[in-house]
Amino acid sequence: MTIIDGKKTAAEIKKEIAAEVNEIENKGGRAPHLAAILVGHDGGSETYVANKVKACGECGFRSSLIRFEDDVTEERLLEEIKRLNEDDGVDGFIVQLPLPKHIDEQRVIRAIDPDKDVDGFHPVNVGKMSIGLPGFVSATPAGIIELLRRYGVETKGKHAVVLGRSNIVGKPMATLLMQKANPGNCTVTVCHSATPNIKEICREADIIVAALGVPGFVTEDMVRPGATVIDVGTTRVPDATRKSGWRLRGDVDFDNVAEKCAFITPVPGGVGPMTICSLMMNTLKAYKG
């Protein structure tokens, strides 16, 4: 059994990116520049954005953080997006989600220049990914594909079962795994809240990608020996032994499932670190045009 070390892989990739940026600067080029818009003071969002800014530093990128209060108007936000779209010094930018309820998230996303949409949330990037055209793939699925590639997990002809049908994980993950590509070429089954027999279907899987957000959902009896299990879940569960009072728990009952697997990602330290890493890869790609 191999534990897929997302933290280590992410660190390696960031080093590779930093080396490339170093070379660009040695040749007289400027560093890639990622901007982030953060609205309000949600704890989770603050942490995510702080981690993204930190990762930019590790990659040698320039980063900008643009803050708005909770009561910012949609118009003001769209104005800022327009400014970033037009700023040749900004290669890519993200708007940290979720946004306050009075703002139409989809309208905001669609306002982003698709060529700067390093989160890959703009419909045109979603569509390009589906068709198999070059574009920006959303960070979590892209990070998982990168882990499968770097760990040499065989995917061709394998049966991948994706648990969850969200727009940012389940659906793009399914599309990427079925594409005529490597990693890819899987038979793909997507299960979700309306699937009556998830347990049986998981037992048929060579690869399980769990993205339901239900802690410990995937139990030992659902995994066949030699399967690869990718855990996208990151739910905060109470933990009195921690100073914070909580810890992250994945969708997989890791302690009992791990020994049956060929490959498995832990939580934390699996898919999570790769997500920010994908954002860095997308930013470098945006920079290169």
Next chain:
Amino acid sequence: MTIIDGKKTAAEIKKEIAAEVNEIENKGGRAPHLAAILVGHDGGSETYVANKVKACGECGFRSSLIRFEDDVTEERLLEEIKRLNEDDGVDGFIVQLPLPKHIDEQRVIRAIDPDKDVDGFHPVNVGKMSIGLPGFVSATPAGIIELLRRYGVETKGKHAVVLGRSNIVGKPMATLLMQKANPGNCTVTVCHSATPNIKEICREADIIVAALGVPGFVTEDMVRPGATVIDVGTTRVPDATRKSGWRLRGDVDFDNVAEKCAFITPVPGGVGPMTICSLMMNTLKAYKG
């Protein structure tokens, strides 16, 4: 066993559209207008476009056919698309595929105003469909969903197996069937050329959508009793008894499969007629804005 009569359903829908157009005109409005660009003289393309023009007539739409010779330049084609994008008298238009090899199909598709892209091929429409936003869904999957709806085929919690992963049928079909919608809410498995055990997977299916383009691929032993079978295949096979020398054959061995099914579509007369019908529905939608 119910044979899903696509020809009859398509005729009904066209009547419904014609009634709506009639009402629009009675109120002093102009008729919806679909334009089609046809390059060259491929027999299949000529037939498809002629059928689309005919369907426009049945729906009370205005139609325009714009022809170019095989040697038209990409620039000239893009110019024409720009003209149609800007023409307020044209609600929607299509560029009949395939195009000659010297023309970049994706570049042509991306030049179409997404709000006039009634074929639903533009990446932004593909992405919107995936995310579940309003937009134009490509004709064949949209037509299949309409058949499932009108025949009251239960989809929620059912296992749908899609054979084929093409951009215009397999992938969008899978996405539509898994959406939180009705029809929809299926567990969806996508099989393709790299799937080693298609037979076994089909045996688990409540709904099979066959879009491989392999005549007679789905045989009786692959279908479980009570399944719904949707046949998207339309391959021309030699037939000496016909004047034309050929007949259309689907991906399903209809004669032996039909009796096991709850619902099945024939070829011809199943999915085929619905495809053009979807284009008409999309055109009316484009007209309404």
